[in-house]
Amino acid sequence: MAKEITARSENYSQWYLDIVNKAGLAENSAVRGSMVIKPYGYAIWEKIKEDLDRRFKETGHQNAYFPLFIPKSFLSKEADHVEGFAKECAVVTHHRLMNNPNGSGVVVDPDAKLEEELIVRPTSETIIWNTYKNWIKSYRDLPLLINQWANVVRWEMRTRPFLRTAEFLWQEGHTAHATEEEAIKEARQMHDVYADFAESIMAMPVIKGSKSESERFAGALDTFTIEAMMQDGKALQAGTSHFLGQNFAKAFEVKFLNSENKEELVWATSWGVSTRLVGALIMTHSDDDGLVLPPKLAPIQVVIVPIPKPDEKILEVAEDISTKLKAKGISVKIDTDMKKRPGFKFAEYEMMGVPVRLGIGMRDLDKGVIEVARRDTKEKESVDLENIDAYVEKLLEDIQSNLFQKAVKFREDRTSYVDSFEEFKEVLENKGGFIYAHWDGTAETEEKIKELTKATIRCIPLDAKAEDGIDMISGKPSKRRVLFAKAY
């Protein structure tokens, strides 16, 4: 595990794959495009889930579970939706295998063909709104605030662990409301929940905005997004929240009697984040020595390594520190493996991104100090054994905050404001990163810019200032700048 990894400057994509591999996060499986999430990678996902789940429940949502399979006809009911998902879905056509009549192995039993094919869910709007039809009769049944933790499948052709896989894990919220205003408020609320989670837990700064029409979710009237900058300057869409209007209510005939006893169509939202967040986490903080994790998502927050070897006195001190830290809710591992040398272990925990490492040696102990190393800056200090727990607790907070500040600065340094297309291309090519430029609001110029530069409109920032300007391509007037970048 402690072998070298490719430097970012040398080959950024390979650096990413090396970290995923050598920190033991995930690996490719025998099934094209599907990954195996290894225990350490899954432990990070569990911490993400735990925090988000709490936030969803605090905002009044309940979890439920809907079928993995979606009847083919359901997908067709919302026109944009089927257009968006039909081309990349796994289709179940049979329900039985049989012994190969020609000899060994098994083959699909032709007699077990399904009357209607089933689609492995790429997202669950259709099956859920077909269910909501029976749950919603009156305004008293609204709002309906439900979330699902599930696996979904989209048959992507080019995949990369966590960032884009054929199967991935995610949560999908699906809510139903009596009024348009309430649905929009809900979509924005969950957008805020995602942004706050990204910044305060992942230590990953994000730009909040709405998507241009062509980048919206298939079936949405408005898509709110959080966009983060990765270390290669590219944007990563880290979470989206959709205002779906009455599109799915229309498609599945979901109506309710309002308080005046009149029938109305229900208003909808959906919102989701996925295991992609683990990829975002890696690419926001990690360095050429391996993974760097913000303390709030680190499965092991503190590792204690005895130096040169774990004798009784050293282990006693280690246990004592561990007990004190655990009492503060900090997760600790004491590494008592005698077969590996301390130097090897140091490199190993660096690779795994453990935020704080405590080295305990006899020479230090005699002086009443121990060595504290922080993963983010790689600084080491001798710290008094007394109050080591308070010191470490504070240090974890510092690391969390330092990682966020560092990422903010990284993004600011790579953010440009440009006014001409020449400049746009020049910045994109040489500096990269986020570019704020004027846009006339048409799909034509958006498409043209994408075609010529591969940069897309990541979002129309919510906090964009009103500013008169001119579209770089069409020369038509624009009222505000939007965010352009190349993206994952």
Place this chain on the structure above:
Amino acid sequence: MAKEITARSENYSQWYLDIVNKAGLAENSAVRGSMVIKPYGYAIWEKIKEDLDRRFKETGHQNAYFPLFIPKSFLSKEADHVEGFAKECAVVTHHRLMNNPNGSGVVVDPDAKLEEELIVRPTSETIIWNTYKNWIKSYRDLPLLINQWANVVRWEMRTRPFLRTAEFLWQEGHTAHATEEEAIKEARQMHDVYADFAESIMAMPVIKGSKSESERFAGALDTFTIEAMMQDGKALQAGTSHFLGQNFAKAFEVKFLNSENKEELVWATSWGVSTRLVGALIMTHSDDDGLVLPPKLAPIQVVIVPIPKPDEKILEVAEDISTKLKAKGISVKIDTDMKKRPGFKFAEYEMMGVPVRLGIGMRDLDKGVIEVARRDTKEKESVDLENIDAYVEKLLEDIQSNLFQKAVKFREDRTSYVDSFEEFKEVLENKGGFIYAHWDGTAETEEKIKELTKATIRCIPLDAKAEDGIDMISGKPSKRRVLFAKAY
């Protein structure tokens, strides 16, 4: 929700479906055999998961995630395994839909046929052991102790919510060991974990035993089971733990270098419980008024209902009690809905199986008491407002223990020891329940009994006393009694 349900004595199956439906636990979906788990049912499953997950981690296991899809050829690699699962699996054959050339809707795109079909996992031994091949090189990589929380699909023809569904949620542990002894010890340990969970958390007494050869998991050398008695006297297999020997290691060539540098095949276990446990829970405790939940799995442990209506003073008292109970880790709901009358609410929370109901009315308050109703016995008491929190805490413990004792007594009353086949048939027909009888250990008599009576050997109990006897059918000698019953 508070409408009547079918009595058990009238129609047991309908009673079960009525509870699932009217307590809001689950419902059938548009996909044949797949259910929608509704928020209240899912909340019970979350509590089951949470407790089990803690137990798995305490016994050294880590969670991970493996692909939903299994290449068809993998399934064939272990002969018994494919025999067991090939006849009831969902097969993915294509990865794209296209617009119907004849008009509306979408059809499967014939050009998007997969080279090798993918099976939606019915269980994950094959894909996991194919992965373990790369993870295990030396004895230092062992034991490998992994669990997965996932959905699986088995194309069952006759389904019933929670008890038997085409798709269900479960956990599957998959461990790898250097020695046979260690693998057997692991399989037995997880068997113990399941049994303890069933009894101490679900309040559901279980018989621990091993399965006869014909009832073993497809590919196992030994299957340990926990068997519970439902209220119709039938047995329900609530969890199994398998010793897989070296079958999967052979099939996927998973070898390791032992400490003497010699190559050996790895030993395996797998173990799982599923959303079926929710069905078991319903059928162990519930009555003709609805669901009855053991406090340790109740999403709402205490409900507070203001009588006749929530005025300020009453709400103040309710909030105060709620705060005190929550401080003790007890979940509380105060029902302030003004539109429903208290009597309606009482029936509703009875249907939902909320263990304790507190009714707060002004007349009682003036006397310094409130009404406490327990769901299990339906008893009501006036309790001093002072120390109500300690009273309720103790009451929840009593209910948990009472439910277990009641279930033990129910099982004991319906357990028989018989020595002849005539008696066996007579007991099975008139009394039902569990029957301990002698068995010669052959598949022939086992099969014959099943054919003639539909009763199966549920298990060879681990604590069976050595006792000489004679097989009821063959007249051959037997060394101990085994457990027979009709089963779900």
